Amino acid sequence: MKKGFVAESQIKNVKRWGDYQNNTNVSLVNKYIYFAVDKVANSTIKKHFFEMEYAPVNKAVLSLYDPRCSPLLSPYQLPYTPAELLIEGDFFKFAFVRNPYSRILSCYLDRVLTHTSRPSREFRKALNKSEFNFSDFVSVICRQKPKLQNSHWRIQSDDILFELIDFDFIGKFENLSEDLSFVHSKIFGTPFNADVLGGNFSPKKTSASEKIAEFYTQDLLDKVYDAYRKDFEFFGYEKIVL
Template structure:
């Protein structure tokens, strides 16, 4: 994988932090923020730690992860992982409308969060609305976007990676069962434990779309995130 091609689409730090590699179980998980990332990582971490009876310290700090980042693997070996068929490559994606709203309700309205600080700095003021948020993020190129609202096609390097499966957030637990069979050969208890939801804040954004969106904003998101709608089969909403 050519790092220069990666850096056209996303920040190199995000590439390192959100590319999760298991050498033991032979998979690569391309994490997408606001698309079940916390839950998926929690389940995977439990499986990775079970043989050594360790507990999860922090699913958000890559330094505490049992999964490796690309920089921790020799470049030629990482290239062979990405070009070969020995490692199962997967990701989770989400409807762009609800993902942006979830980001706004969780990360942007929580003013102490890094994404909120980054957004307010780019906006140039402290007061804002959902319309301000959508307008600004839709004006940004993917590389300039924060990972919580980056176009998912660029975030997972859709056109650079030969994925085995791209799962849908909307079918989370069916997808987790499917992935468990593919990666581990059976249905692992950790992968279907529906009591696990490690997201720091559940926003219920799927049921709130029309409370925040009007047709103008819906069209703006559809135009800016057109690759996500096309690549992942999400439909345009018309009120």
Template structure:
């Protein structure tokens, strides 16, 4: 009994360390735990997270084809059947051997452009802080922000100042603390996600779902938006992402 209590206290201490390092809200928002299928999915914004969560929540509910009335509801944790680390505080789900841990990553050039097209050019709330950085009123959404300006602002931000939609993936995946069993790529999403679903016991044919509300087609638009100078600036700022996840530090390589 005493040994079990000591182990539980150790796990709770681990949760406290993760919460202190990443922030309690951020940690619990991004981490999706299945008690039914015994997996941990750490999400990264702008890397098919809407599609992944739609599928995983549908399977957890046991309701194929589940769709929320509002696409954004898939991101509301209070509606999700997937659990948060604070609900599993007695178990270190980031290292425990009986959980399958996975995440997905994306080419940093494409992810940054997709964030811009969706959130900044698309006039979403994330534009407000970029406007503020330019000295503009944060509610002046009619003011255009060129991609080059956005890149300059973002590349001068530290990780904590960044919005989660463009914060480095090496930070968002908590790569230093999570013992991943699988890191999938957005560039081969269908095959990699099907492999994940099969591994945890979810039938892809029954549950796999694609959520297109935030798709921007950024992968095909890189040369239209990046100059050589912008390309190099992104390579320097996101150097760890390029290195850790094996993406070439040049467009079209």
């Protein structure tokens, strides 16, 4: 379906304005917008594109996590309205998504169990108790509206404004090498060096895809499917039945 307009109010209805600024990465030189989704190989993808942006001047990547060090621009740095940037602008627009089951578990293992992280603090404030388990986490986040969710567990279709924007490509975490290769070739017109995927650049590797049966009950699987149904349907992920 062709989308025709997007306003600031529409963005704020599904996600925090600060998250829109932090996770919308614009290259004016190479004419693309990368809509980053937390817990979807974001560090690996960013590292690749940061290095590609810096390659002509042979500069090193200073930080993947501080937006002030990014060679890609945020919307607030550009003289465009959301409609001018996201709809009318001649940019290659792409994002990467992940199976909601493994993404949520990865977030729990990485961010929520790390009590000093912002996502953990936000979750524990919403839960209003200090002791919790994975079932508590799933129950809380599945009740939240997308605009109140932390970006690490926000419904991905809302996080990337999928229902407002015509994307040129949606890649998948589960097919990262092939899909990132496609995006790279489309933007830069050069062969993709798969060696960039050889390292894990996330602060903490969780191997969540291999632990679904260990943490999920059928009730939790059903809760996630119901709350994140748009992600399953839009991006072609299957409901798990134990």
